[in-house]
Amino acid sequence: MSFFKKNLSQIVWTVSVLCEIVLIGSVMYLDLLPAKLLIVAILILLLLSMLNGMLLLTRVRKRKGKKNTWKRTVGYVLSAVIVLCSVFGTGYIIRAKSALNKVTNTSDVVATLGVYVMADDTAEEIKDCADYAFGYLSTYSEERNQYAIDEINDKVNSEINAEVLDNIYTLAGALYSGDSQAIILDEAFVSVLTEVDDSGEETESNTDYVNFESDTKLIYEINIYDTEEETETQKDVTKDTFVVYISGSDTRNTSLTTSRSDVNILAEINPTTHEVLLLNTPRDYYIPNPAGGGTNDKLTHCGIYGIDNSMEALSQLYDIDVDYYVQINFNGFKKLIDAIGGITVESEYTFSSYIYGGTYHYTKGSNTLDGASALAFARERYEVPGGDETRGKHQMAVIQAVIDKVTSSSTILSNYSDIMTSLEGMFVTSFSGEEISSLVKMQLNDNASWNIHSFAVSGTGGKSTTYSMPTQKSYVMYPNEAMVSFAQSLVDAVENGESLTDESVVYTE
Numbered sequence: 001m002s003f004f005k006k007n008l009s010q011i012v013w014t015v016s017v018l019c020e021i022v023l024i025g026s027v028m029y030l031d032l033l034p035a036k037l038l039i040v041a042i043l044i045l046l047l048l049s050m051l052n053g054m055l056l057l058t059r060v061r062k063r064k065g066k067k068n069t070w071k072r073t074v075g076y077v078l079s080a081v082i083v084l085c086s087v088f089g090t091g092y093i094i095r096a097k098s099a100l101n102k103v104t105n106t107s108d109v110v111a112t113l114g115v116y117v118m119a120d121d122t123a124e125e126i127k128d129c130a131d132y133a134f135g136y137l138s139t140y141s142e143e144r145n146q147y148a149i150d151e152i153n154d155k156v157n158s159e160i161n162a163e164v165l166d167n168i169y170t171l172a173g174a175l176y177s178g179d180s181q182a183i184i185l186d187e188a189f190v191s192v193l194t195e196v197d198d199s200g201e202e203t204e205s206n207t208d209y210v211n212f213e214s215d216t217k218l219i220y221e222i223n224i225y226d227t228e229e230e231t232e233t234q235k236d237v238t239k240d241t242f243v244v245y246i247s248g249s250d251t252r253n254t255s256l257t258t259s260r261s262d263v264n265i266l267a268e269i270n271p272t273t274h275e276v277l278l279l280n281t282p283r284d285y286y287i288p289n290p291a292g293g294g295t296n297d298k299l300t301h302c303g304i305y306g307i308d309n310s311m312e313a314l315s316q317l318y319d320i321d322v323d324y325y326v327q328i329n330f331n332g333f334k335k336l337i338d339a340i341g342g343i344t345v346e347s348e349y350t351f352s353s354y355i356y357g358g359t360y361h362y363t364k365g366s367n368t369l370d371g372a373s374a375l376a377f378a379r380e381r382y383e384v385p386g387g388d389e390t391r392g393k394h395q396m397a398v399i400q401a402v403i404d405k406v407t408s409s410s411t412i413l414s415n416y417s418d419i420m421t422s423l424e425g426m427f428v429t430s431f432s433g434e435e436i437s438s439l440v441k442m443q444l445n446d447n448a449s450w451n452i453h454s455f456a457v458s459g460t461g462g463k464s465t466t467y468s469m470p471t472q473k474s475y476v477m478y479p480n481e482a483m484v485s486f487a488q489s490l491v492d493a494v495e496n497g498e499s500l501t502d503e504s505v506v507y508t509e
Contacts, residue, residue: 009056009072016052016079019086020045026093031437034445052078099420104433111258111306113148114187115220118175123182126220130156135171135180137189138164139292139467141305148184148222155220167470168193172209175216187221188259188304192468235323237435238442241270241495242323245311246399247303249329261303261310263378263395266322268494271439274448277494277505278399279318279487280392280456286476287317292467298476301468317479318488324430332426333378334371336402339419342370343401345377348390353380374398389458396454407443407450453500455490455507457483483507 024042027033033041055075115134117123123132134152136145145164153159163180165171168189174180193209209215235242248263261283268277281299289297290312291305302310311322328336337343345367353360353376360376369377378398381391406419429436459480463473486507493500 009075012076012079013053013056016082016086017049019083019090020049023086023089023093026090030093030097031434032440032444034441037444048078048082052082096420100433100436103420103427103429104431104436106428106430111144111224112187113144113184113222113224114190114218115152115182115184115222116175116216116218117182119215119217121181121217123219126152126155129182129219130158130160132160132181133179134160134162134182134184135165135174136162136184137168137171137186138166140186140189144186144224145184147224151222152184152220168468169209169471172212176208182219184222186258186304187218189468191260192301192304195469195474237431238271238438241268241272243268243320243491245307245314245322245325247307247310247325247327248333248395249303249327258306259303260300261307261327262300264299264310264314265392265396265399266314266318266320266491267399268320268491270494270497271442273494273497273499274450275494275497275499276403276450276452277490277500278396278452278454279491280396280454281314281317282388282392282456282458282477284388284461284475284477285317285457285459286462286464286466286478287313289313289467290316295467296464296476297467298474301466304468317484318491320488320491326427326429326431328427330375330379334375335426336419337369337371337374337398340402340405342368343374343398343405344368345374345394345397345401347377347394347397349384351380351383353377353383355379389456392456393454396456400452400454403450403452407448451499453502453505455487455505457487459483482509 024045027038027041052075055071055078058071115126115129117129117132123129129152134149136149149160149162162184165174165180168185171180171183171185172193175183190212193212244267246263246265246267247261249259249261264281264283264285266279266281268279269275283298283300285299286296287299288294289302289305289309291302291309299310299313302313307325307327311325315322347362347364347367349362350364351362353362355376356372356379358372358376360373362373362377367373367377378395379391380394381387384390384394386393457480459477461475461477464476465471465473466476490500490505493504
């Protein structure tokens, strides 16, 4: 009898025990389960291991001349189940941890600068532009501009002739007139050149360049990764009130890039009282742009200069510290909703949306939505009364529904890996992995419900020049200072541990 055959039961039991040990180690590595649940999980695995050992290692006895092997048969089956579950569970956990590391790695946020020439230019690649006169934008990051110029110099194997120009219209005008044969421009600025008002009409400032994308061609791209170290917050997210900036990136590709922010919501969270205030600020709010030294701009344009710039702009507006950010693009938004199994939202109106190539219908009252229909619900502004203000309310309703869904213990445990992996490349947060783990463990431990209320500031529409569009006027919203002050009082209330009610978040003149 071979050694393997003679000791098969001991070998099988040892393998199953080792797999359980690896599983326990991976659970501890993921660091999501609170202590009491972790102890329960370890005890269950220990009992399974002991039971399996009793079945496999008990000496086989003969009964009526036949070997009684049913215990070992059951033991082999149980071992197979333990090994398969351990291997699957360990793989699931490793995938979840890897995804968590990626979404908390803020260096993955990339700005993309493009080299543009006119559509009828004979140049097809960057090497064809070695002798061209280049233009670039003075109001953009000097460091990023220089990085792009250095990369182009390397590609064309010479030093290009590059001239700095004072605003995007002067830059685009130089390209159209031939004064610059190529321009270097962050691709996020293209949306500024072709921007439309909420009314759907082109702005006064972009009538010459509304067809920029078809008038020009993109022949080279420079990706710039943000490698600046994040300033660590001193907050304990399980005890201290903190503010999160939720930014909806104005990009629909499969990766997250620096761009306009069309969703601008601050979430004030008090983990002790389980109170959440969602505060929406319209994308066209006319406020100081920190990148422009305080020159007024649309809030949505602040995101072009980096998410930290948007955070600073909102921090100044409401006189609060914004501690963290969560940025997600529209593709990531859809995947998040689908990963948690859809959401349920309340609509004030019955309406239809025809954006993103689909037709979506909503009824007044409760609506169950998947990712695509939730995105259309949160983005629609032309088919609903109130336009952009209603869109802001819908966005907060969706976020509230997501919070309600993910704070369910069953959703966290069963969908955690899918949630994380679905957002790779399309979601980034300044929360550390340890802070996210702390929040999840707190919720699993307490299983508390959260009191969530929302408020949206508003203002008066008008036309004005902006830091990003300095030469002509475009649509802006002048802040209602009284509403801003009221919003500040709500933030203070959550900070001070007060409970908000439906009545307390209603603004009256």
